Amino acid sequence: MSRPLPEPPEAGVLNAVRFGTDTFRFLDGVQARYRDGVAIPIPGRPPLVVVTNPELVHEALAQPAAFRRVPAQAAAALIAEHGLVQSDGALWRQQRGIMNPAFDSRRVQAYANEVGRRVEALADDWRGRGTFETNVHRAMTQLTVRVASEILLGEDIGPDRAAQFHEWMQTAGEEFEFGLDSVAPDWLPDRISPEFREAAEGIRGLSEDIIERRRRLLAEGDDDMNLVTMLLRAADDPDVDYPPNQIRDEVATFLIAGHETTALSLTYTLALLSWHPESRDRVRAEAADALGSGSPTHDDLSALPYTQRVYREALRLYPPAWATFRRASQTVRLGEYRIPEGAAVVMPQWSIHRSDRYFDAPEAFDPDRWERRSPSDTPAYFPFSTGPHACVGRNFALSGATLTLARLVRDFDISIPENALDDLRVTPTLRPADGVPATIRAAD
Template identity: 40%
Template sequence: MRAPHSPPGDPVVGNAIRFARAPLDYLDTIRDAYADGILHLSGMMGPGIYVVLDPTLVHRVLVDDHDRYRKPQIRPELVDPLVGEGLLTSEGDHWRRQRTTLQPAFFTSRLRGFDETIVDFTRATTATWTDGQEFDLYRELGVLTVRIIARLLLGVDLSRADAADVGEAMLAVGEGLAVSPGGVVRPPWLELPPPREYQQAIRELEDVTARVFAMHEPGGDDVLSLLQRAITDEPDAFPEDELRDQVMTMLLAGHETTALTLTYAFFLLSQYPETRTRLKSEVDEVVDGVPGWGDLAALDYTERVIHETLRVLPPVWAQFRQPLADARLGDYRIPEGAPLMLPQWAIHRSSRHWDAPLTFDPDRWDGRRPAEVPAYFPFGAGPRACIGRQLAIVESKLILATVLAEWDVEVLDDEVPRRAAITMQPTGPVSAVVRRR
């Protein structure tokens, strides 16, 4: 075994600082320049970061040898107060118990009943639009997806004001968790207190969570009801903050990736007007009135647009793992506990795995099953793949079809500046204009 190649860097702080200054740009730089599978980004303190660029090795980590890796504790002083030990961050038996408890809320048999709720909330949103109106598309879609997830997964109807509070808080969270030079060069043992804005965002989220608890009626098959029954049956198996942590996780993770997928889809459709025209033609042909579950199979091109959006502009830009013991990945030696980065951003956009990778081409998915493409993993892979991945696709298809059946949406910006945080968030408003068809 050998140590992975390390690109040139600063003699004092290493090359990780180059990544931290502009993470997505740096991944663009290295994705095709280094073909040997793994790169080592050295930091001033600690083991640095090992970037895995070979899809076969990504599969090894996430699927084949998943039990030899865990999710690293990244910025625990910020993440722990936010989602605690929710489904995104928990490990071991605790995570397995959570996943087993919550899985029924995402069964296909339950998803079949979600279409009417998704469409109704979407139409309620578009009913407030006026012809020629301009607004921040990302925030508008964020309010919509928060309200949908609150109804479907938590069994409550959040007001637009509460949903907007969640969206605003998520922006502050994203800013606080964004990759930065200070975060990379700071010693692992040095934990700074969360910024004031970050602490305020958590307080606002907890206020919304408290209102969710107050409105919720137990006994259903939503996430909150499933957890309440499990805790009643096995009170010693769940920690005291289980309900709070999972509600916070669902509010944030449940809406953010879908809002981003739709935002980036409308952006890309604005950049590729022929693709937008073709998509509208499919919606016009398939949808009679409003879309429903029975239309999903026929909305084939719509689904290809979503998968291509997730490839070109993946909301989750990277996965992270660390080996529980010294590991071998291909020909490389990875020390125990060293952070591994598995970057969708780089692999999804590499010419080594895709023809014309930066071109938005939904037809590349014609006859191609996403699950069978090694260089495509927008929701992760293996046992810890996103529990809501099927819901996210269904929701995105129904929202796109519902909107486009009545409205044209044009993003006015030629580029959407983004930051690498937990997700790939826009750093400012995404200006869009809507016109009635």
């Protein structure tokens, strides 16, 4: 027999407000008090379920029919309603099947090599500027969005549009920030700011520009097998049924998803290395031995094991995807518990990654913990989510971020104030509220 998850003794509405307004403190408290999870009643809507046991997280995410993705809300749908990150069921299976070749090992290698070329150009620019101040999150966004657009979508959007894209993403972060709206009754209308509408229009317009250019090149005989080309060719298949604007939704989705979490995780890793000079020095020494005089390449990755551990540890402490969200499509058993139909289910990487039930000294930055244990054998570590809907670009992120860190840390001291991550914006991703300031100078 299954049983319901425990409910906290405090009034449900107070817990709902805490989740919406002080999210991480609320999640940390739930993680400490409840071994498996908690169900929080919310007036006017189904309960909020927080799963705190990673074994139950894996069990839930292995059942995509029972735990469905949350449909795009009105604001998010202005950018993309049915992209691979949002879709579910038959549409997701169709789109994943079409796009799978865009994420094979050859494309990972091409992505890593393109990252190497771009980060080499960035290093050349930094070297010519002496000691200077910058917003390192903006710099990482502009680096990663150009690589994602080039490798995944077949077009380098260039520095000006990359800078504009960063501004659009800042506006989107403000729009999607958690607050009381996050736990308001479902019947309340969404409020969408004019600034966000303008940003969404810009992202859609850029996506349409990329599609039209690829369409012209395809008609001229271009055979570059990027994601857009695959989608355009599949549109001619009578067995493929696209909803309206499906290709645009996919392009907009991968403009965002193809760069955002990597840019954020690079930003957080550089901050952690700034605050832990002994780890920075180990990355620098490893990179000096591993990298030659030219651009770093995919072939260099095997010689950068410590840098890879550093990046994995940063993903543990500051997971850009700080929680995985699902909705129970039916009353379903999870472990020994009964999850009611319609429940909003939150599976928080943030608090599970930082739980002392699963990690020794969980608040400490300790890259070598990943020498003592395997990430794939650690259920409590799931920065890229898990199950059928796990991040399809995981190997892109791991390879590109490792090369970026090695190349920049080898030649530069990147100093970031110790309070730079004190104010993080809780949106569907974990974003710096006002950028991350850094002082860049050549390494001694």
